[in-house]
Amino acid sequence: MSENTGSKILIAEDVESNYLYLSAVLSKVRAKIFWAKNGKEAVDIFLNEDGIDLILMDLQMPEMNGYEATKIIKDIKPELPIIAQTAFAMSDDREKALEAGCDDYLAKPIKSKDLLTIVGKYIFV
DSSP states (O other): OSSSOOOOOEEEEEEEHHHHHHHHHHGGOOEEEEEEEHHHHHHHHHHSTOOEEEEESEEEEEEEEHHHHHHHHHHTTTTEEEEEEEEEOOHHHHHHHHHTSSSEEEEOOOOOOHHHHHHHHHOOO
C-alpha cells in the first residue's frame, strides 16, 4: 500500500491532534490530504477542490456538524464515499451517520489498522 495512489482525502476534524494522527496514518497511502476544521470548511473544500476521493467526517464539529455537511455533499455527489468518525460510539450514532448519508463508520479512538482497512475499501478498488 505504499505506492502513490494519487488520491485526495479530506479530513473533517476540529481537534488538531486527531487530524495529525489521521494524516500520519494515511501518509502510508501517499494520498494528498486536505484538512477542514468544521463542517462548513469541509463543504467549501469539497466544492473548490476537484477530485476529492474520500472524506473522513467527524460528526461533532463547531459551525456545522458532520451530519449537515454530509447531507450537503451527498446531495451534490452521492457516490463520494464519506466515512463518519466519532467518539460517541453508541449504536444509534452509527445509524444516524448512515441515515445522514455516510457510507461507513469508525468509532474513536481509531486504530490505524481499522482506518487503513476502511479507506482501502473505497480507494484501492
